[in-house]
Amino acid sequence: SQQGEEDPQALSIQEGENATMNCSYKTSINNLQWYRQNSGRGLVHLILIRSNEREKHSGRLRVTLDTSKKSSSLLITASRAADTASYFCATDSNSGGYQKVTFGTGTKLQVIP
């Protein structure tokens, strides 16, 4: 199964509203990242939060991390139509002596103008 699981799978909101997406994971992590993907395109990195951080901001983005619950949330404030995209969380894990980044299944966000 995927290391990261986002919910909801799909979210539709009106422009100007806030959008909250959640991510849960199973194993210990060093950090957690959020990415955005426009339809049919590559992923773009949004924000990285380390395991010893609880909250991080970047513009209209706010990410929280609760390592005791193995969960993270991404909040987009004052959403815009241009925020319409899929959002993925990604966690790093150790495998065979190497670290690798694995992605969840994503939340598809639609912002209605």
Added chain:
Amino acid sequence: SQTIHQWPATLVQPVGSPLSLECTVEGTSNPNLYWYRQAAGRGLQLLFYSVGIGQISSEVPQNLSASRPQDRQFILSSKKLLLSDSGFYLCAWSVSAGFEAFFGQGTRLTVV
């Protein structure tokens, strides 16, 4: 600055034909390289990752293979494509695991 190139953007191949997708990175040395597959409307499945030349780790048993003939070149291959190989393939690089990954624009492969 660093850039990643992935080509082709789209590809239609018959069942049983070979496949070669290429990914190159510029502006950095010894990157971690990744191949992901994304089924329609789904998340990313890690297929292969490489921490150095000739060092390839496979995540899932499949009909595909990967090679890293040069430091900044990562190739995804198949000898005989299956219908189930259709999907959106993404190449990515990072300084190392745990750092942000930079993605190519993807290749949409349709096996017919």
